[in-house]
Amino acid sequence: MQYIPNTEADCRAMLDAVGVRSSEELFADIPSKLRLKRGLNLAPPLSETGLQRHMRGLADKNADVDRYASFLGAGAYNHFIPAAVSHLVFRSEFYTAYTPYQPELSQGTLQAIYEYQTLICQLTGMEVANASMYDGSSALAEAILMAHRINGRREVVLPRSVHPEYRSVCRTYVSTLGLQLHEAPYTDQGATDLKTVRAAISNRTSAVVVQSPNFFGVLESLDELAEVAHRAGALLIVTVAEPVSFGIVRSPGESGADIVVGEGQPFGNHLNFGGPYLGFFASKDAYLRNMPGRLVGQTTDKVGRPGYVLTLATREQHIRREKATSNICTNEGLCALAATVHLSLLGRVGLRELALLNLRKTAYAKAAISALRGCELRFTGPTFNELVVRVKRGTPAQVNRALLAKRIIGGLELGRFYPELSDCLLICVTEQNSREEIDALSKTMGSGR
Amino acid sequence: MTEEVQRSGDVEEGVGTPGLIFNEPLLFDQGSKGRVGCTLPECDVPELKPERLLPKKLLRQDIPGFPELSEVEVVRHFTRLSQHNYGVDLGFYPLGSCTMKYNPKINEEVWRLPGFSRAHPYQPQSLIQGALELMYELEALLAEISGMDRVSLQPAAGAQGEILGMMLIRAYLESQGRPRKRVLVPDSSHGTNPASAAICGYQCVQIKSGPRGRIESQAVADAMDEDVAAIMITNPNTLGLFEDQIAEIAKIVHAKGGQVYCDGANLNAIIGISRPGDMGVDVLHFNMHKTFAVPHGGGGPGAGPVGLKAHLAPFMPIPVVEKKGKRFVLNEDLPSSVGKVRAFYGNFAALVRAYAYIRSLGPSGLRRVAEVAVLNANYIMSRLKDTYHLPYDKFCKHECVFSDARQAPHGIQTLDIAKRLMDYGFHPPTIYFPLIVRGAMMIEPTETETKETLDQFIAAMKRIAEEAERDPELLRSAPHKTKVSRLDEVKAARQPNLRWRGKGSRLP
Structure with a gap:
């Protein structure tokens, strides 16, 4: 039997030791009416080769970004992952371990998380970071809940330039607690409309949320938003879905952010059809005790050697139960490890180069597309590696079909989330897109064929 | 064994030998200025200066203290850290309630197939038919295993499954008139249960376990009234005992209009033998990283799908996977949906492993x-x-x-x-x-x-x-x-x- 090593003889000996005749007796406490009187109606078992063939068959029905040129971003980014990342994350000492409850046997996981927390602080410009959350969207929802815990206020400004799925998750998370989410529109620059934010904010406002680069790829004016929020006694929550930008864009911490959360997938984690991803979560030291999630701290052992432990657990559900800061139990440990390894490889120089490369490629694509007669850039604000293109001839769907005929997966059709942008595509350009691919994209977009 | 050896903590030969354990400094205390551990693709577009690409006030000059390491240093660092860890592949890991079973190697290969790991969530539906088929089939497998009618694959973890499950209950009760106020939670429950109920706006009432280590139906009858939204019950419970009165408890709760939530953390004990859906359970979360052999990853990522009975289906998170003729489609059109608990569709790579596991065991x-x-x-x-x-x-x-x-x-x-x-x-x-x-x-x-x-x-x-x-x-x-x-x-x-x-x- 697959993965069950004990033989019939082993089981027999164990049944004898227990003092029962059959394993059936061990289930005698399950009332007969609750027993399944038949076998499960599932397909029969597959051998390992059979399984491999079946899974390959399913996988082959999908396109992937290795076999197609892809210009999709929108919260999930196709970046190069060095071979060393996969090899290290594939060490089973890491991936077959559990949450490091027993620190003496988990120093590897714990030290790596401590390093991850440090890297996230350095990238975001914040003072403390947790061991990670499920993904960018739920991290943002938890940030809103944390702001409410800090100041007790019940209103939140959540601009429309924040990822639509993140907004949807935030609505779901806060709906039962009676917090109010106020939208703010975007300007022709593609940035959050400051005037509306100013008008919407009051002494009831718990937090102002802003995404930067935002869903349209546009970099927001964080300093102004921080000032507006702080003047009303509200917190500024910055969310970042594309953290490669940290390599070249001033950190949210330098602009006065109070909580910085986002998506860590672009560091070392595959696209994985949407998950698992990595929610990062950082804040000022002052808010430490209101933070959700696991935290790893450095301490010493009995003879004074440095070591690492899970700490400040009195915030958490296994101690505080219904009074916990969050119900979160695990983090996304292995995804955080992948990010830590990738960031270590990139380092101070490599991350900046990577960010600059994304910026340059995007600038090249921007110039090429804005020169086309059939297309224009929808927004004027500065962008990182995404841009919104308005399609003037035909529809975005037609453009995408023409691209697909050339094995190019085009941009995201924005009408799906923004009815007023139904003539627009959100296009993402990373270091994975060669100049030839960008040229092919703009050529097809220009000709419509 | 001499007394001296024993004092030093040594045990008998053959167990617990630590071998060579390196001390490993932090990443930040290693390396040298200018070192980089990977190569980037060459720049094949004009190499404009950053100042020409972004307004100066947005530019970052440097990240002080960030690592500067070569590939070999990084590889040694994390290989050494891995040796400071204990995992299921090294030995027996009997953490109760965590189901630290062996994680089959083939499953680690199949999730990495490019069609799964290198697929973007927003690819056109014609280019993700295999992924959608897998999700559709996995939902059916989990429904049959649990006796539930539908399954949402979206939650990233068991605890997130709990939030979603309690939201489904709340949305359902609201549609019946009012969401109610309280949730009954046994004193033997996981801490996530009361924490999840609290996030959904409920007060928790603790139910004491009886002398047999189980919930007695009388205790539930005494606490049950029309302000109670649900009971959250773990079966088998955290003492490793089957809640043998669960059917009676479900009847009592349903009679007053409440719902029964089952924490499925311990499904491994009853899989193929008894199904929560046949016990009167309305909502159940699964832990893919427990019962279905997805590795725990040093603390995630797992996945926490939620099974539900038909009356809760209108409230499922979007999108749901449906089959139209021979095609699989993502349906966002659920007007009563509670929304989403995370972006995209769930921890897909974990779901791939769980699917592979179920298919290989049958x-x-x-x-x-x-x-x-x-x-x-x-x-x-x-x-x-x-x-x-x-x-x-x-x-x-x-x-x-x-x-x-x-x-x-x-x-x-x-x-x-x-x-x-x-x-x-x-x-x-x-x-x-x-x-x-x-x-x-x-x-x-x-x-x-x-x-x-x-x-x-x-x-x-x-x-x-x-x-x-x-x-x-x-x-x-x-x-x-x-x-x-x-x-x-x-x-x-x-x-x-x-x-x-x-x-x-x-x-x-």
Whole structure:
């Protein structure tokens, strides 16, 4: 039997030791009416080769970004992952371990998380970071809940330039607690409309949320938003879905952010059809005790050697139960490890180069597309590696079909989330897109064929 | 064994040998200025200066303190860190309620197929038919296994499944008139249960376990009224016991218009034998990283799908996968949906592994999982019950719970026993949980261990009980053979040092 090593003889000996005749007796406490009187109606078992063939068959029905040129971003980014990342994350000492409850046997996981927390602080410009959350969207929802815990206020400004799925998750998370989410529109620059934010904010406002680069790829004016929020006694929550930008864009911490959360997938984690991803979560030291999630701290052992432990657990559900800061139990440990390894490889120089490369490629694509007669850039604000293109001839769907005929997966059709942008595509350009691919994209977009 | 060797913490030959353990400094205390550990693609577009690409006030000049390491340094660093870890591939890991079973290697290969790992979530639906088919089929497999009508694959973890499950209940009750105020939670439940109920705006009322370690239906009847939205019940419970009155409890709760939530963390014990959906359960979360062999990853990522009965289906999170003719489609059009609990569709790569696991075991294999998991737990229980205090019952399901009551007179606590187990080469069981057993040791062997391993573990536990009488200090000072000895957790909490703060920075 697959993965069950004990033989019939082993089981027999164990049944004898227990003092029962059959394993059936061990289930005698399950009332007969609750027993399944038949076998499960599932397909029969597959051998390992059979399984491999079946899974390959399913996988082959999908396109992937290795076999197609892809210009999709929108919260999930196709970046190069060095071979060393996969090899290290594939060490089973890491991936077959559990949450490091027993620190003496988990120093590897714990030290790596401590390093991850440090890297996230350095990238975001914040003072403390947790061991990670499920993904960018739920991290943002938890940030809103944390702001409410800090100041007790019940209103939140959540601009429309924040990822639509993140907004949807935030609505779901806060709906039962009676917090109010106020939208703010975007300007022709593609940035959050400051005037509306100013008008919407009051002494009831718990937090102002802003995404930067935002869903349209546009970099927001964080300093102004921080000032507006702080003047009303509200917190500024910055969310970042594309953290490669940290390599070249001033950190949210330098602009006065109070909580910085986002998506860590672009560091070392595959696209994985949407998950698992990595929610990062950082804040000022002052808010430490209101933070959700696991935290790893450095301490010493009995003879004074440095070591690492899970700490400040009195915030958490296994101690505080219904009074916990969050119900979160695990983090996304292995995804955080992948990010830590990738960031270590990139380092101070490599991350900046990577960010600059994304910026340059995007600038090249921007110039090429804005020169086309059939297309224009929808927004004027500065962008990182995404841009919104308005399609003037035909529809975005037609453009995408023409691209697909050339094995190019085009941009995201924005009408799906923004009815007023139904003539627009959100296009993402990373270091994975060669100049030839960008040229092919703009050529097809220009000709419509 | 000489007394001297024993004092140093050594155990008998063949177990617990630590080998060569490197000390490994932090990333930030290594490397040299200018080192980079990977190459980037060459720049094939004009190399404009950053100042020409972004407004100056948005530009970042540097990230002080960021690592500067070569590839070989990074590889050595993390390889050494991995050697400071204990995982299922190294040995027995009987953490109760965590189901640390062996993670099949083939599953680690299949999720990495480019069609799964390199597919973007917003690809056109014609280019993700395989992914959607897998999700559609997995939903059907989980529904059959659990006896539920529908399954949402979206939650990223069991705890997120709990939030979603309680939101579904709340949305349903609201549609019936009002969401109600309270949720009943047994005192043996996981801490996530009350925490999840609280996030959904409910007050928790604790239900005391009866003398048999189970919830008695009378206790539920006494607490149940029309302000109670739901009961959250774990079956089998955290004592490893089947809640044999669950059908009566469900009737009582339903009669007053409440809903029954089942924490499916312990499904491994009953898979193929009994189904929550046949017990009157309305909502159930699964833990893919427990029952379905997805690796725990050092603390995630797992996945926590939620099974539900048909009356809750209108409230499912969007999108749901449907089949239209031969095509699979993502349907966003659920007007009463609670929305989304995370972006995109769930922890897909974890779902791929769980699907592969179910397909490789099939119905007979899954039933055998429960039988052997339960036999292994009962074997440990029966072999250790004369050595350690067993607070509840003759037989258990997937896990057994002992306490330190017999060792306490020697000044030995559960923590000391757990730490000493490390010297024998085993990961300790879950300790001090469930809360209703003082000094609990919760042992879940799973079905993937050999009898020989169980025998070695039993022998180690018996030896430790002897040591507790003969030489309690040996336990109190354990572990002796790990990279570090017991760590000062009080200091960690009182003087939090949660990040590296600069070259040469030392302890707080």
